Amino acid sequence: MAATVTAPAPWITSTQQCTLQTCPLSLAHNTYLPNLAGNAFFVALFAFFILVQLALGIRTRTWSFMGSTICGLILEVLGYAARIKMRDNPFIDKWFTMYIVCLTIAPAFLSAAVYVSLARIVAVYTTQVSRLKQRSYSIIFVACDIVSLLLQAAGGGLTTANDNSTVQTGINILIAGLSFQVASLTLYLAICLDLAWRISRLSLSSSRTRFSDANGISLDPDFASMRASGTWVAFLVLQGLATICIYIRSVFRVAELSNGFGSHLANDEVTFMVLEGAMISIAVISLSTWGHPGIGFRGYWSSLNYPMFSKGQK
Incomplete structure (x- = not known):
């Protein structure tokens, strides 16, 4: 058993030669063996929601949203499957690399799914209220x-190098990528709050004048x-909840990696399961129920589409 091994076997020249029978767990990528039940639960959960997203996406024709979420969910399944494989041999690189890369980048696809909804949300009120074009x-x-x-x-790929300086470079790049994600999510939340404030003012003004506000801007009567x-209120609330959960998870991963893979936080599986697994699970459930645009937009997703590269359009 791993607990009885206090030093590597004499013939070990690289941790890649280690097994649980020949090396102490302290030499592994993580100083714990991932919990089988917890990681298997996340594999099953995210695999189930791949099917849910596929069914909802095809039925409601929300192709861009479906593509982003399914990419993220596939990576989540692969990442947690790799953590399960690490139980067999936590010393070798391939499963650790797969786990780090997949679980690190997966939420970026989920946040992309949230991002593509915002321009259409604005159009349900009026594009005139927005500071930006759709x-x-x-x-x-x-x-x-x-x-x-x-x-x-790129950072995840460098973290399994044999050279310590290269590993640290990889960690620094990972932190930069995660920090950039946190920054973009912060900007997104700020824009959403600004839009909510402007829409609330417009709604109040429109209700008083019965037509439009003082600037002639009115809410779209078609919606x-x-x-x-x-249903629309639930959609907005769950989209916001998903964004906040992804945000919390991203902040956690920056803190987790800030002191390297050997830090206490990077080897605390309970914290990881709560602030990584549970946060992304809540986000996925939110985006797969009433937070799904196929449900929230009630069939108007395609009609609210907009030209990406036409300069004359909002």
């Missing part, structure tokens, strides 16, 4: 997601019944 939301935040993904993937429905 296409700008997607261009800005998808671009931020791509940069974050590239940094995280009045949608905006008044409980």
Whole structure:
């Protein structure tokens, strides 16, 4: 058993030669063996929601949202499956690399799914209330997601190098990618709060004048019944909840990696399960129920589409 091994066997020249029978667990990538039940639960949960997202996406034709969420969910399944494989041999690189890369970049795809909804949410009220053109939301935040993904993937790939300085470089790049994700999510939340404030003012002004506010801006009457429905309110609340959960998870991962893989926080599985696994689970459940745009937009997702690269359009 691993607990009886206090030093590597004499013939061990690299941790890649280690097994639980020949080396102490302190030499492994993590100083604990991942919990089988907890990680298997997340594999099953995210695999189930791949099917849910596939069914909802096809039925409601929300292709971009479906593509982003399914990519993220596949990576979540692979990441937790790799953690289970680490129980057999936590010393070798491939499962650790798979776990780090997959679980680090997966939420970026989920946040991308949230981002593509914002421009259409604005259109349900009126594009005149927005400080940005519709296409700008997607261009800005998808671009931020791509940069974050590239940094995280590159950093994750470097963390299994044999050279300690290269490993530290990889960790620094990972932190940069995660920090960039936190920054973009912070900007997204700030824009959402600004929009909510502007829309609330417009709604109050419109209700008083019965037509529009003092600047002649009015809410789109075609979506009045949608905006008044409980389904729409639930959609907005769950989209916000998903964003906040992804945000909390991203802040946690920055803190986790700030002191390297050998830190206490990086080897605290309970904290990891709560602030990584549980946060992303809540986000996925939110985006797969009433927070799904196919439900929230009541079939108007496609009709609210907008030209990405046409300069004359909002």
